[in-house]
Amino acid sequence: MTATPTQQYDPLVLALLRAGHSPDEIYVLLWPTQDTRPVTLQAFRAMAQALDVAESTAEPAEQLTDDLEEVVDNLHVARRKIMQAIESNGDLDETGGFDAGPHMALVKNADTLLKYQAARQDRQVHKLNLRVAREKARLELLNLYERGPTN
Numbered sequence: 001m002t003a004t005p006t007q008q009y010d011p012l013v014l015a016l017l018r019a020g021h022s023p024d025e026i027y028v029l030l031w032p033t034q035d036t037r038p039v040t041l042q043a044f045r046a047m048a049q050a051l052d053v054a055e056s057t058a059e060p061a062e063q064l065t066d067d068l069e070e071v072v073d074n075l076h077v078a079r080r081k082i083m084q085a086i087e088s089n090g091d092l093d094e095t096g097g098f099d100a101g102p103h104m105a106l107v108k109n110a111d112t113l114l115k116y117q118a119a120r121q122d123r124q125v126h127k128l129n130l131r132v133a134r135e136k137a138r139l140e141l142l143n144l145y146e147r148g149p150t151n
Contacts, residue, residue: 027041050141079106082102082106
């Protein structure tokens with residue numbers, strides 16, 4: 001990513017945009033006097049718009065991936081243990097009658113794994129949709145830059 005003269009203010013600019021302030025207001029707030037302004041108002045508007053679009057279409061961080069993968073690994077281990085218990089007559093009670101507990105645990109385990117797989121697929125679809133949105137935003141920005149200012 002290329003550094004910009006206003007890059008140190010990017011988080012503040014985004015926060016002010018999200019709070020409903022216009023780029024013009026933010027520009028004057030950051031640089032009240034003409035001699036301290038690193039870029040023109042028109043350039044700042046374009047940078048603020050690009051920053052807003054980039055932040056809005058950024059892919060979400062996958063902070064839980066390692067934790068979720070560990071949970072899935074644990075579910076697979078648990079499923080193997082449940083199956084071993086069932087295969088060694090672990091589904092029988094003391095009197096030799098059927099005990100549904102291990103089978104119910106196996107169903108719960110499979111249900112949880114299926115939910116995880118569905119969540120993984122939803123996340124992949126979401127990422128694809130974000131890529132499409134980012135590309136549309138990029139093309140729209142190019143179109144805006146080609147048209148020039150609309151004051």
